[in-house]
Amino acid sequence: MLKVSHVTKYYDTLKAVDDLSFEVKDGEIFGLLGVNGAGKTTTFRMIIGLLEPTNGTITLDGVPIDYTVTDKIGFLTEERSLLTKLTVEEQMIYYGTLKGMSKNDILKELDYWLDRFHIKEYKKRKIKELSKGNQQKIQFISAIIHKPKLLILDEPFTGLDPINVELFMDVMREFKKQGSSIIFSSHRMEHVEMFCEKLVILVKGKSVLEGSLKEIKKEYRKKNIHIIGDVDIDAIKKLDGVVEVLTFANEFIVKIENDSIMENVFAIVKKGKNISEFRVEDPSLNEIFLSKVGEVYEG
Amino acid sequence: MKDKLKFLTKQSLDRKINTKTFKIVNILLLCLLIFIANIDSIVHLFGGDFNEETKVYVEDHVNSYSLFEEAFSNISESFQSGNYVLEKKDNVEEFQDSLEKENIILIKLLPDDTNYVKGELISYNDVGMIAFNVIQNALSTVKDRFAISASGLSEEEISALTSPAVLEKTILNEEESSENKEMVASIVSLVIILPCFFLILLLVQMLGAEVNDEKTTRSMEIIISNVSPKTHFLSKIFAATLFVLIQGILLLVYGGLALFSRSLFSSSATSLIQTDGMMELLETVKSSGILTLFVRGLPIFIILFLSSFLLYAIVAGVLASMTTNIEDFQQLQTPMMLIIMLGYYLSLMAVQFDGAIFIKIMAFVPMLSFLLAPVLFLLGQFQMIELVISTIINVVFTWIVFHYGLRIYKVGILNYSSQKLWKKMFQSIKKNKKEI
Numbered sequence A: 001m002l003k004v005s006h007v008t009k010y011y012d013t014l015k016a017v018d019d020l021s022f023e024v025k026d027g028e029i030f031g032l033l034g035v036n037g038a039g040k041t042t043t044f045r046m047i048i049g050l051l052e053p054t055n056g057t058i059t060l061d062g063v064p065i066d067y068t069v070t071d072k073i074g075f076l077t078e079e080r081s082l083l084t085k086l087t088v089e090e091q092m093i094y095y096g097t098l099k100g101m102s103k104n105d106i107l108k109e110l111d112y113w114l115d116r117f118h119i120k121e122y123k124k125r126k127i128k129e130l131s132k133g134n135q136q137k138i139q140f141i142s143a144i145i146h147k148p149k150l151l152i153l154d155e156p157f158t159g160l161d162p163i164n165v166e167l168f169m170d171v172m173r174e175f176k177k178q179g180s181s182i183i184f185s186s187h188r189m190e191h192v193e194m195f196c197e198k199l200v201i202l203v204k205g206k207s208v209l210e211g212s213l214k215e216i217k218k219e220y221r222k223k224n225i226h227i228i229g230d231v232d233i234d235a236i237k238k239l240d241g242v243v244e245v246l247t248f249a250n251e252f253i254v255k256i257e258n259d260s261i262m263e264n265v266f267a268i269v270k271k272g273k274n275i276s277e278f279r280v281e282d283p284s285l286n287e288i289f290l291s292k293v294g295e296v297y298e299g
Numbered sequence B: 001m002k003d004k005l006k007f008l009t010k011q012s013l014d015r016k017i018n019t020k021t022f023k024i025v026n027i028l029l030l031c032l033l034i035f036i037a038n039i040d041s042i043v044h045l046f047g048g049d050f051n052e053e054t055k056v057y058v059e060d061h062v063n064s065y066s067l068f069e070e071a072f073s074n075i076s077e078s079f080q081s082g083n084y085v086l087e088k089k090d091n092v093e094e095f096q097d098s099l100e101k102e103n104i105i106l107i108k109l110l111p112d113d114t115n116y117v118k119g120e121l122i123s124y125n126d127v128g129m130i131a132f133n134v135i136q137n138a139l140s141t142v143k144d145r146f147a148i149s150a151s152g153l154s155e156e157e158i159s160a161l162t163s164p165a166v167l168e169k170t171i172l173n174e175e176e177s178s179e180n181k182e183m184v185a186s187i188v189s190l191v192i193i194l195p196c197f198f199l200i201l202l203l204v205q206m207l208g209a210e211v212n213d214e215k216t217t218r219s220m221e222i223i224i225s226n227v228s229p230k231t232h233f234l235s236k237i238f239a240a241t242l243f244v245l246i247q248g249i250l251l252l253v254y255g256g257l258a259l260f261s262r263s264l265f266s267s268s269a270t271s272l273i274q275t276d277g278m279m280e281l282l283e284t285v286k287s288s289g290i291l292t293l294f295v296r297g298l299p300i301f302i303i304l305f306l307s308s309f310l311l312y313a314i315v316a317g318v319l320a321s322m323t324t325n326i327e328d329f330q331q332l333q334t335p336m337m338l339i340i341m342l343g344y345y346l347s348l349m350a351v352q353f354d355g356a357i358f359i360k361i362m363a364f365v366p367m368l369s370f371l372l373a374p375v376l377f378l379l380g381q382f383q384m385i386e387l388v389i390s391t392i393i394n395v396v397f398t399w400i401v402f403h404y405g406l407r408i409y410k411v412g413i414l415n416y417s418s419q420k421l422w423k424k425m426f427q428s429i430k431k432n433k434k435e436i
Helices: A040-047 A088-098 A103-116 A132-144 A162-177 A189-195 A213-219 A233-238 A261-270 A285-293 B002-017 B020-037 B039-046 B065-079 B092-098 B129-150 B155-162 B181-216 B219-224 B229-265 B269-288 B290-322 B326-352 B357-362 B369-378 B384-412 B421-430
Strands: A002-011 A014-024 A029-034 A055-060 A073-076 A150-154 A181-185 A198-203 A206-212 A223-230 A242-247 A252-256 A273-281 B053-060 B083-088 B104-112 B116-122
Touching: A002 A040, A014 A040, A014 A055, A014 A181, A014 A198, A014 A206, A029 A040, A029 A189, A040 A150, A040 A181, A073 A132, A088 A103, A088 A132, A088 B002, A088 B219, A103 A132, A132 A150, A132 A162, A150 A162, A162 A181, A162 A189, A189 A285, A198 A213, A198 A285, A206 A213, A206 A285, A213 A285, A223 A261, A233 A242, A233 A252, A233 A261, A252 A261, A261 A273, B002 B181, B002 B229, B020 B039, B020 B229, B053 B065, B053 B092, B065 B083, B065 B129, B092 B104, B104 B129, B116 B129, B129 B155, B181 B219, B181 B229, B181 B290, B181 B326, B181 B369, B219 B229, B229 B290, B229 B384, B290 B326, B290 B369, B290 B384, B326 B357, B326 B369, B357 B369, B369 B384, B384 B421
Parallel strands: A029 A181, A029 A198, A073 A150, A150 A181, B053 B083, B053 B104
Antiparallel strands: A002 A014, A002 A055, A198 A206, A223 A252, A223 A273, A242 A252, B104 B116
16 A cells, blocks of 8 residues: 655745645555646655655555665656667566566566557567657556556556557556556546546645545535526526536536535426436536636646 | 666666677777778888889999999988989980980989089979988988098098997986887877777766766656666766776777787888887887886776776766756766866876976876876886875775765756756755765
8 A cells, every 4th residue: 555644845945745645555546636737746756766755754555665665666757768779678678677577577578568559569679669659558568567566657648549548547457456556647537537536636736635536526516417408598597506507509518506506407497398308417527626726727 | 786786787888888889880990990000001002103113313423323322222211212223324314305204313423623522413393302302311421421531531530430429328217217208108198098088088978878868768767766876876887987998908909909910911111110110119118117117007007097987987977967968968078078188188298397296286186197197107207106195086086976976966867957957966965865
C-alpha cells in the first residue's frame, strides 16, 4: 500500500504541494488530477524518490521510499523518457537491469509484451525510428516489465489511438487484479472515470477533492436531466434550483442543484407532448472537476 | 548499488566504444598516423619536379672542378635539395640550345682579379633559391680555398684555420645534463602533452554530450529513480576516464605501428636519412637522461594524469548537469578549453623561460599541473618532491570538486529551467550532506 501523509514541497518560496495526504491500497487504481502546474508531477517525483518532501512522509508497504524499494516501482513519465539512439532491446535491457532484473528475464518479458502490443518486429529497431504511439508503448513496457508493486503513470494515454488506449487499460486492469497499486494522471476525464476507483483533485498543490469516485459523485449534489420531447423549456428555466439548460437538436439537458428540484422539473415535463425520454444522471467527472478547479480545463 | 554502478559504467563505456563511429575514427587515426610518419616517403613516391634529375654542366677556367664538385655534393646533400648530376664540359655555351628542352644548368668558373674566382650561371628558367644557394656556397668554398692558398700557408695551417674551434663542455649538475632542452620539450610535448590535450577534449565532449542526452530525453528521471545520483555520476566519470585511457593506449599502439611502418617503407635515400635522424634523436634522448627521469617520475605521472582525467570528467559532468541543451554545454565548456590551452602554452614556454617562477607556481595549480609538472620535471626544473606535492594538491582538489560537484549534479540533472540557474546551483552547494 502506498501512503502519502501530510506531504508538503517547497521550491524556494513556492509551495508546489500543500499538505497532501492519500492512500492507494493494493489492487486499487487511483487518479491524481489537476490542471497543469497543480503539483501532480512533483507528487509523482516525490513518490519515486526523485525529490525529497519538505514535510511529511511517503511509504510503500510501511517502508519509507528510498533506493531499497524503488525496484518495486514502475514509472511512466509524461514526456518520452527513452534513449532514442538505443534499440528497443538495448533500452529494455538498460532499464530492466536498473530494476534488478537479469538479462534473460528481461528478454523473455520483452518478447511477451512486444507480442502483446503488436510491435514484435521493432525489437531490434532504434527508438528514434518508431512512431510516437509505438514509443509510448515501449515506454509503457519499460514501466511494467519488472512487474511492479506500484505503477505510476503520468499521462499514459498521450499519443495513443482509441484501440491502443483500450489495450493499455486492459493491461492496467490485469496489474490491478494481480494486486498492484496504480496511480495515474490524465487530462482525459473519461479515462479516469472509466476505471478509477479513488481520486484526488489538486489545485495549486492542495487537495480540493478526494475520495472514491462513487462518493464524490454522490456528494456532488448537482444532477443532469436529459429530456427529449416538446416541453415548456422557459418554465423549466424559471424554476428555482435550475442552474442551466442546454438545448440540442431534439434534446434538452437541464442542470439542477440537487435531487429536490427533480420533481418540479418532472411536473412541467408531464404537461409536455411527445415525451420519449426523461433521464436523470450523475454529472460527469469533467463537470465536477471544472466546478472544483474553477477554471476551464485545458484538455 | 555496486552492481548497478558496474552496469552503468559498462553501459556508458559500451555506448562510446561499441559504435561504428568509434571504430571508423580509430581506423582513420591509425591511417593518419601511418600517413604522417611516412609523409616524406609518400611525397617521394608520387614524385614531382624535385625528383627530376638536374644536369649541371661546369666549364672550369680556374682548375678547381673537383673541389667545386665535392663542395656542391656536400652542400646539396645537407640541404636535401634535389637530384643533381655534375659534369665537366669544355664549352658550356654549346648546350644553350638544349636548355629549353632539358633540365640543365650551365656554370662557368672564371678567375677574378679582386675575388680570386667568380661564377656565371645560365639556365632557361629560374633555378630556385635553394639551388642558387647550393651553387653559391660551393663557389664560396672554392674562393676560400684560393684565398688561403694565396696567403702561402702550409696544408696543416690551412687545415687548422678552416676546422671549427674546440669548446669542451663540463656540467657539474647531473640533472642539468640535458644537451638540448628544446628537443626534450618538443618530444615531451609531442608524446605526452599533445595526446593528453586531445584526450581531455574528447573526455569533456563525450561526457557532456552523454549527460545532456540523458537529461534532455528525460531518461534521467527513470535512471535516477533507480540509482542514486552519486552512483550515476560515478559511473559517468569512470566510463569517461576508462574511455580516454583505452583511447590513449590505442594511440600509443598506433604510434608504434606508424614507426614500425616507417622502418618498413623507408627505402628511399631521403627516408634513410630521416630514419638515421630519428635514431640519432632517440640516442640523444637516451643520453640526455630524460628516459631515466621519465622512469623515476612515471608512477607519479600516472597518478597525476589519472586524477586530472577524473577532475576534468567531474567538472564536465557538473557543467553538463546544469545545462538544459547541448548548445549551453558547448558554451560553458569553453573556459575549460582555455584552461587546457593555457597549460599547453605554458608547458612550451617552460623551455624558453628556464626556471620561471610563474610557470613553476602554475605547475601546482590543479587542472594545469598535469600539463606543466611532468614537463618541468623532465626539463630538470622541478624536483621529485615538487612533483609529488603538485600531484597531492591535484588529488585533494579532485576530491573536493567531486564532493561539492555532486551536490550541484543532484540538483542539476533534474532541473530543466535556466531561470536563476546559478543561484540554484550555489544553493545546492550549501545544502547539508544528508540531503545529498
